[in-house]
Amino acid sequence: MRLTTPILLAALACLPTQWTKDLNVGLEGAMLFGAFGGVVFGLTFGSGFAAVTLTIVAGALSGVVFGWLITRLKVNVFIAGIVLNIFAGAATVYLLRSLFGVKGTLSAPGIPSLPTYRIPLIDGIPVLGPLLSGHTVLTYLSWAIVAGALFAVKHTVLVRHLKAAGEHPAALAAAGGNVQRMRILAQVWCFSLCALAGAQLSIGQLTLFTEGMTNGLGFVALAAVIFCRGRVLLLTLMSVVFGLASAVAIQVNDSVIPPQIAQMLPYLIAFVGLVVLARTSKDGGVRIATPTMES
Amino acid sequence: MSMNTPLKTVPQSKHSEVHSTASFARSLAKRIGPGVFTLAVGLVLAVTLIQAQGYQPLPTILAGLDYAIGDAPSIARTLAWGLPLFVATMGVALAYRSGMFNIGAEGQIYAGAMAAALTGAYIGPMFTGLHLFLCLAVSALTGGAVAAGLxxxxxxxxxxxxxxxxxxxxxxxxxxxxxxTAPLRDPARQSGTTKAVHETAMFSELIPQTQLTSALFVVIVLCAATWWLSERSVTGYRWRMTGESSAFAAAVGINVRRSRIGSMTVSGALCGIAGALLVTASQGRFWTEIGTGIGWDAVLxxxxxxxxxxxxxxxxxxxxxxxxxxxxxxxxxxxxxELSLILISGxxxxxxxxxxxFSRVAELKKILIRSEGK
Structure with a gap:
């Protein structure tokens, strides 16, 4: 259950960028920055709340920059995303070494951890108790966002505008909407939630930062987004499945399955799912908007 | 290139010569301009980052450059490190050209490295050239098979x-x-490594103590061959057309499927060879972190x-x-x-x-001129 939260948050983050047809493949990098930000801000201000807030703010700001890059400066979003992933890996190591002089893992007693909450009534029930209670605020927030997204997709103009910005920009512009603003907004949302997902990893579940600690979770979330094709419920379901698969990988005994094979599980599921999706969908699978190498 | 031009151009009237040199200079500027711009950005970024750490930028950069290309051994060392990257980058670029975004270079490099390490350790010892060829061939097959499947x-x-x-x-x-770590682990070692390859499966050093091996020649041949395949051969033309517009390619009778699978296969094979070079030209065995992100570097x-x-x-x-x-x-x-990775991302x-x-700047200029006109 614990591993579901970052995947779910990252997947929810990516969803609007899929609506606007600017699928952000840089989830992994954004999460890594979020994890790093959570630890650094937490260490500086000594409070988990401040850490989360500042991480979101930093995420939103990077989202503005990223959105500006891909709309105004017409940087291909796929290239930008890939670069973001690699950049995040390098930049966090760089900052870790130059700010803290640490190589590998930063763990200090000063890093706050997010408090976990127990829900009074449910806590006592055998199966439901550990499942629903005793999580960080971010976990509950992620489920609130799921509910909010379900509602928003059905009833709000905003989501319709976001989708229109991707599917028919001209129509949105004619109807008085601002296509660019919608695209940037989607990226801001994406980065803010990715920052949360990262913070959940670094100060929600643990109280440390390790080089490359997202370890492919962002890509798994990306796979979930691709599967759901814009549908929130399916997205949630896929995130839970991937989260469970990751949890199995950690919990399973080394003597039963070698740990590396168990760790492969989420990626294998995602891979097989991708193939199945391409085989079963009528309009021929999903494509990520890759740039053409024109001469 | 510039040395050849006087021989090639027939001397004409003075006027046209001046004109042609001017247009030549302009086209040269057009070609080099982006490169200069990007290098300038990189330099500014480097200066800023080093300054932020409290060091004098220029002497530090010069010291770094001296370490990288100061004398013959250091150039050799720099080049030796870059050898697998050349091959992998050519492989990835080849696939891009046909519109296939092979982000899996890292995995294919690992597969190739593993294949080469196993071939080197469990087959042989035998005649060096043959053994090396076998290692490279097996890893090319492995990487190629993975990419071909995808x-x-x-x-x-x-x-x-x-x-x-x-x-x-x-x-x-x-x-x-x-x-x-499990079935093929070298029992003599603690960490996750395979058995060391035989001496016959290692490239010999060209310059002692620099790790620059005769793999250099293999890399040069492979790069040249890839260039020819991609830019000069009929197959390469088909692949490029598929990449630019698969609909057009299909309409003029190019087998799009075959182009896509073919380019991916060759791309994977090159990445596999890059992995093999990691083993046979420097490490001598496979270990779990042999790649160190070379595949991602190649993608970038x-x-x-x-x-x-x-x-x-x-x-x-x-x-x-x-x-x-x-x-x-x-x-x-x-x-x-990690400075270098940050720079290349920037x-x-x-x-x-x-x-x-630039188009934004031009727009701003226009607005400025217009407002001044009023």
């Missing part, structure tokens, strides 16, 4: 190759890690070179020097060597944003 999925079942190659990275790397470099083989070679050279210089800088200061974004940025 290419087939894309071409026939329309499975998005970006995601499938991305996920394949983790699957392959974890599988190799499993092999190196192929992007910034816009998948052109020639500019890919230039960019790999630049990057090798940058990386080596960053290591040198790390030795004389506390600036971490350079790519600057390069891709350049066109948009």
């Amino acid at each position: 290419g087939w999925l894309r071409a026939v079942w329309n499975v998005d190759e970006v995601l499938s190659t991305l996920l394949s990275n983790y699957i392959i790397m974890l599988f190799c890690a499993y092999l190196a 470099l192929a992007m910034i070179a816009r998948a052109r083989p020639l500019s890919a070679v230039v960019w790999v050279l630049v990057y090798s020097v940058m990386r080596s210089a960053a290591r040198g800088i790390e030795q004389v200061s506390t600036v971490p060597s 350079i790519i974004i600057a390069a891709t944003a350049r066109a948009g940025l």
